[in-house]
Amino acid sequence: MTKVNIPGKLFLAGEYAITHPGNTAIIATITTGLTIEIQDAQKNLSVAKSNTITKYWQFQMGVTEDQYTDDWRYVRAAIKLLDDYVTNHQIHSHLNNVNITISSHLNSKSGKIGLGSSAAVVVGIIEALDRHFHLQLPILTRFKLAGLAHLHVQKNGSLGDIAAITYGGIIAYQSPDLSLLPHINQQWLNPDIVDMAWPSLDIISLPWPVNWQILLGATHESADTKVAISHTQLTPQFLSQSQQIVQELINTIIDVNYHKLTIKLRANQTLLTNQLPTGYVTPKLAFLLTTLGDTAGKISGAGFGDNGFAILNSHNDILANTWKSYGIDAQIISISPQKRG
Structure with missing residues (x-):
């Protein structure tokens, strides 16, 4: 077997x-x-x-x-x-x-x-x-x-x-x-x-810093990525700004710079929020974003439901409990190992 x-x-x-x-x-x-x-x-x-x-x-x-x-x-x-x-x-x-x-x-x-x-x-x-x-x-x-x-x-x-x-x-x-x-x-x-x-x-x-943990916030509101993408027109300016932010985030991860990680994820989130229709940020996702404060995180994927996340660099039960109080399932997730071959 x-x-x-x-x-x-x-x-x-x-x-x-x-x-x-x-x-x-x-x-x-x-x-x-x-x-x-x-x-x-x-x-x-x-x-x-x-x-x-x-x-x-x-x-x-x-x-x-x-x-x-x-x-x-x-x-x-x-x-x-x-x-x-x-x-x-x-x-x-x-x-x-x-x-x-x-x-x-x-x-x-x-x-x-x-x-x-x-x-x-x-x-x-x-x-x-x-x-x-x-x-x-x-x-x-x-x-x-x-x-x-x-x-x-x-x-x-x-x-x-x-x-x-x-x-x-x-x-x-x-x-x-x-x-x-x-x-x-x-x-x-x-x-x-x-x-x-x-x-x-x-x-x-x-490489992923060993002391950075991902806290998943699952809304259980299903999003249709295909429909979301089909109704969205992305401008050349959006694409250029996204590419610049992502390249800076790659360097931030390699350099293990948590403060910059927070800033750049927030910049990526702002770019997405300003570009996409109002329904992209559901009430649960809006609540998740407002609770982040100085914690790195954003909406994941297509939005319109599904998930948000936070990246923690120290133990923090407060954020998870806050999300749960609003009907958002919160759990620390384990990153799978890299595959070879």
Whole structure:
């Protein structure tokens, strides 16, 4: 049996701008995520099960049908692309049928936590099958496979969450310009694209100060990132300012300058608040921001619900208790380790 633990993700800075190629975001991965188990099938049939999907999925490895609309669509796309890539490159004679069990920890009794469940699924399927069949695919190849599978289903996205979950730890991610790659009608399940150089793509692992802890504030108000992005027009000035702030934040993390971290996260938050529609800052998120004071933190991701966070450089129960009093779940999260390979 093969068992892998796949992290969730939390955007720290550079949201929205990252959806434009060549811009940068800082993304953390956290140990709360998915567990995927794979066993060789006893019969000539593969079965996939999940604690978040009512119906299981039966399929034949190597002959997965082109249906990407049901609850298993992300898993279907990831398996299809990996199988085609392995076959085309003669890495493995064939992938045997397997039983897949996906256990998600990205939900709570109050609802979704908003830490990247679909991204974790495609990354997890690629990583688990890579390990189970001893494919030894490079980490960049695994990122591209997971990214293309996710893009094929979702039709848009920066792939920043895919990169973070693939690489682990804290990353600075510069989004690629995939419009420069040859493709047909955005059919991204093309294994040939994996081996191409992706213009503007850059993924850098960042050191994280040992005494900085991330306090997650989950509102359990689900946000639709795709809708939020589609209704937002980003100006060249916004993109330029975001890029400058994020680059300064990268240096701040490397230099372990907490005071500057607070200032630059606040600047990124102000930039986002001034650019985005009023609904971006929900009442719960507005409360979270007003309680930060001199503590580093901001809204994470698309806004319109989901999460905010604070970065603590000393023990502080007051902030967590204050958030809880307003119906915001507060918990210190553990950063997942960086992955190699």
